[in-house]
Amino acid sequence: xxxxxxxxxxxxxxxxxxxxxxxxxxxxxxxxxxxxxxxxxxxxxxxxxxxxxxxxxxxxxxxxxxxxxxxxxxxxxxxxxxxxxxxxxxxxxxxxxxxxxxxxxxxxxxxxxxxxxxxxxxxxxxxxxxxxxxxxxxxxxxxxxxxxxxxxxxxxxxxxxxxxxxxxxxxxxxxxxxxxxxxxxxxxxxxxxxxxxxxxxxxxxxxxxxxxxxxxxxxxxxxxxxxxxxxxxxxxxxxxxxxxxxxxxxxxxxxxxxxxxxxxxxxxxxxxxxxxxxxxxxxxxxxxxxxxxxxxxxxxxxxxxxxxxxxxxxxxxxxxxxxxxxxxxx
Numbered sequence: 001x002x003x004x005x006x007x008x009x010x011x012x013x014x015x016x017x018x019x020x021x022x023x024x025x026x027x028x029x030x031x032x033x034x035x036x037x038x039x040x041x042x043x044x045x046x047x048x049x050x051x052x053x054x055x056x057x058x059x060x061x062x063x064x065x066x067x068x069x070x071x072x073x074x075x076x077x078x079x080x081x082x083x084x085x086x087x088x089x090x091x092x093x094x095x096x097x098x099x100x101x102x103x104x105x106x107x108x109x110x111x112x113x114x115x116x117x118x119x120x121x122x123x124x125x126x127x128x129x130x131x132x133x134x135x136x137x138x139x140x141x142x143x144x145x146x147x148x149x150x151x152x153x154x155x156x157x158x159x160x161x162x163x164x165x166x167x168x169x170x171x172x173x174x175x176x177x178x179x180x181x182x183x184x185x186x187x188x189x190x191x192x193x194x195x196x197x198x199x200x201x202x203x204x205x206x207x208x209x210x211x212x213x214x215x216x217x218x219x220x221x222x223x224x225x226x227x228x229x230x231x232x233x234x235x236x237x238x239x240x241x242x243x244x245x246x247x248x249x250x251x252x253x254x255x256x257x258x259x260x261x262x263x264x265x266x267x268x269x270x271x272x273x274x275x276x277x278x279x280x281x282x283x284x285x286x287x288x289x290x291x292x293x294x295x296x297x298x299x300x301x302x303x304x305x306x307x308x309x310x311x312x313x314x315x316x317x318x319x320x321x322x323x324x325x326x327x328x329x330x
Contacts (some may be wrong), residue, residue, distance in 0.1 A: 003069070009081055012041055013072035019070070033054050033056075061084050068091065082112075091118040105308055113304075119304050123310070124180070126285050131188075139190065142247045143225045143247070172210040193217045200213045251266050
């Protein structure tokens with residue numbers, strides 16, 4: 001089997017190690033890019049893939065016969081990289097939020113569609129254990145997702161300090177964590193967001209980016225989702241706190257942080273199980289899905305149009321709270 005020649009941009013991103021084994025097994029990595037090529041993590045990944053490291057991402061985009069790219073790294077440079085890949089006709093995987101504004105994402109989406117370049121996004125909760133369990137309730141009428149990750153200092157420890165710079169990241173926990181759970185609701189309901197209420201706070205850690213955010217999203221039919229995310233969990237082997245509920249036409253489903261899950265049907269019967277709520281293992285199967293669907297234009301995976309629907313209420317929340325990127329403060 002001949003593997004597609006692939007490049008990885010922004011290799012110091014904390015999600016890349018979660019994809020590394022699958023990338024090695026599914027692709028032929030011919031170039032690894034990062035702003036700091038001397039980072040130990042970047043060097044280790046490049047060695048494992050048997051690929052050279054390059055600080056100039058444009059040189060990697062211009063390598064011959066590249067059939068796939070992975071775009072990670074600071075959000076403020078994502079759109080430029082994506083547009084360069086589109087110009088070269090190279091399909092790519094891009095980490096959310098793809099830019100620091102809805103306008104950047106929309107421009108990339110339009111360019112990719114016009115050029116016929118396939119693009120997908122690792123919204124890895126799709127098809128995962130949590131989504132499958134919540135689906136037992138049927139199409140959600142009311143859904144709630146809470147996902148509280150570790151403190152913002154972890155980005156200093158994992159060589160991604162730009163995540164605490166609002167100009168480079170576009171925002172804090174809302175832009176970073178909420179897309180997964182807004183997506184679960186929109187996909188489950190089959191609707192788009194019609195209205196969003198929001199609250200953002202940075203009181204706990206006093207950083208330039210928010211460490212807690214709450215959204216209330218309603219759809220044209222009046223379906224409602226509450227999405228709460230944060231960088232408010234202590235540094236711990238537990239990694240995070242999370243819990244989810246969904247009420248729909250089939251009943252009520254709930255998932256707790258320890259993986260205990262319950263579903264109560266309309267007849268009052270209750271099913272109980274335990275599932276894996278750790279999102280880290282979901283990146284490996286995503287990469288394998290990318291390899292499997294590349295020739296079909298990533299059929300069945302997240303599209304940029306869907307990411308645009310997800311990010312619209314999120315960027316709206318930033319606009320509502322403090323003027324948004326377009327007014328100089330993300």
